[in-house]
Amino acid sequence: MRPVAILGVGMTKFGRSDLTLAGLMSEASVAALRDAKLGNRSVDAVVVANMGAARVNRQTAIASALVDRLNLFPAAAETVENGPASGASAVKVGVQAIAAGMADVVLVTGVERMRAVNNLEATDFVASLSHPEAEYVYGVTLPSLAGMFARLYMSRYGLTRRHLALVSIKNHNNAMRNPYAHIHQAITMEGILDAPEARVNNPPIAEPLHLYDCCPVSDGAASLVLASLDVAQQLNRPAVTIAGIGQATDTHAVQERSDPTELSAVRLAADQAFERAGLGPKEIDVAELHDAFTILEIAESEAAGFFPRGEGHLALEQGVTSLGGTLPINPSGGLKGRGHPVGATGVAQMVELTWQLRGEAGTRQVPDARNGFACNFGGFGNNVVATVLRSERRENA
């Protein structure tokens, strides 16, 4: 396969935005294009990741709109949707266009403008990914699925709400170091769990998950400029390559899984990504996992192969996954701290990894990071995309 490099990255601050959908896409895209220093090279194709603009923003064909906004005619363009894994799916589609030889330079932009609707409507919109006959009609939402999942996981592996809180505290604190993060609020175990007022400040959402176990509803966009490795070398760009992408699906209804605590699509996608990259979990220096709910970071860290089953919370407790640990997870703040504009998230994970692998992550830099891993989790684990990024500085050293 023709190797693919990341030439440029950019994103908007995640949070509540007054920009239009095209405004958000444009801001992130221009930042990535500026970073890519393409010179007189043109963009051959644009892939937009988005889950719900047709419903939430009453706008369709937004990839064509982005071409128009940035004057990238006659670049090919389409939108890719895969629920909350839309971002990494779009990156995969961009990589395939280059690997197939149908494009040399591709702009991938993930976007969601979710705060246009209220939180109830946003929750219903995200729930539209659940099984329409087996889940949605019974009032299932993503928080409720995550709550049931957490309860089962805790009873099986001995986790407590304290472990879930540790994920939240770590990711909130990492987000304090990320100027693009939605939430800039340092939190403590005292404040969200131990103090008497924690009952009020951190109310239950879907027991055992409380407010601080759930990612916020965010607006935002994130972009990558991809190119064939030969174009990257011609342009003399600091090369981060997409070493491997894996993807796997699972049953739509969670209840149909023989063991609902097993995230088999995460395991299969990660295995495939590692195999294609020729790397293993032990060689990863930094990871961005899909912590839409705190329990997911722990469960994914095991399913991706970083820790044995049922021991992710122990690694967390020991600080292994903190900045300064041997495998920092979500230095960006993750979905919990950076925010979760659903279509943008998978792209933003790779933006963060690129900064880390280039040594440009500022006060949240993981020292000497060479290999990065991202898990973009769609549905309730029924469509997962895993990606391994590699700094090519290794070969040049």
Add this chain to the structure above:
Amino acid sequence: MRPVAILGVGMTKFGRSDLTLAGLMSEASVAALRDAKLGNRSVDAVVVANMGAARVNRQTAIASALVDRLNLFPAAAETVENGPASGASAVKVGVQAIAAGMADVVLVTGVERMRAVNNLEATDFVASLSHPEAEYVYGVTLPSLAGMFARLYMSRYGLTRRHLALVSIKNHNNAMRNPYAHIHQAITMEGILDAPEARVNNPPIAEPLHLYDCCPVSDGAASLVLASLDVAQQLNRPAVTIAGIGQATDTHAVQERSDPTELSAVRLAADQAFERAGLGPKEIDVAELHDAFTILEIAESEAAGFFPRGEGHLALEQGVTSLGGTLPINPSGGLKGRGHPVGATGVAQMVELTWQLRGEAGTRQVPDARNGFACNFGGFGNNVVATVLRSERRENA
């Protein structure tokens, strides 16, 4: 590029359906998979084309839902959206996955379930592809854009409403021979234009376009099974290959084009598809064009290179584009007769061409058809995908 073949095709009858979205996708997909005779080969990836399920059906991540419905785990899956050109965009994404070597067998299914909403809501939904600040807010709809386009085209090239009616009559009559078509109603010039009651039966929609100049609102799904050519040869399937795909974008707002009658994205996409296929317009035996409005079939037949500019209506008048002519256009009935479930249309065009190139098109068969062309028209011509299909019987003869 690794060559890609169409192993199997299938579709639902287009029209008003009682099936769910998953039911529609499943019916077309199962037909295509049965036709493909994959034996013990698995499907590596699923690409769904859909424009508006998030809004119209309140369902997202429907590609994962299709994997679940058909038990194709752990096949990769995503949805591709490109307005009314979603179908051909999804085929392109499937082709790229195979060409990149990331999949050997890919199921591409286009679907739309639009009759779940009323016609006004359906019209507003489709209008969501127009420019949000320069068109949509002023009440622009697709029929209104097509009406203005038709008026300008007619004044410049001497077309009359009679020419538009000829497209409609031809396509309605072709659709009578297509069991999958939405509209089974033979029409005449007398009935839709000349008779006194035509004023009532064929009322104006957006002058000069009347009811019989506009495609219907349809439910439906269409599927292709794609595979690398080596897999197709191993399975000994009648090989129709995707010889070339082209795609181009144009300004979002139609008013920004220096000549609004020039469909430059059609021209660029067709040129690219022909160049990649190593074929020219003269070598095409049968074409499926995007006649969402009758004027578009005429304009596209020129922009794609089949007839000189301004002479498409003369070829039509002479019967060149009828069944029995030298270049039958829309033997399926086109969007006018077969119907237009937007996400399904681009795939259905290739289903029809595959039947034609295999000699399986029954009473609407174009004799000895070897090369086919499809134009899937997104936005109001701002994102167009053109495809050239080739029967490999030629090489085997």
